[in-house]
Amino acid sequence: MLSREEIVSYGLLDDVKNHLDVTWSDEATDRKYLGFIASGMAYLDKKAGEEMDYAKDGDGRTLLLEYVRYFRDGALDVFENNYLHLLTAMQNERRVKAYVAEKTPLSAGE
16 A cells, blocks of 8 residues: 555656546645545555555556545445446456466466
8 A cells, every 4th residue: 555655756646636526735735645545545545455555557457536526425325336346356356366376377388
């Protein structure tokens, strides 16, 4: 899990604020969004079954940005339902990678 300092250093706070059209900067707002980001990362890592890389573009980053938007808007109760297709795809991708990694040594020895 990234620390608050790492979230800032990876630019996630700025990216989230940009995504949500937050153009001002103050300590209270930043602290609030850092909490949203940390909560989203914990939730998505649990759903993925591993720590995700939110610094690069992809489903994890997209889901994190949207999670924060839903959290801010008080709509977390519908987030999972609305993004179930991406959450499921993310889980399936991880399972396929694990399966391939498990089977690859057997295939190489044949």
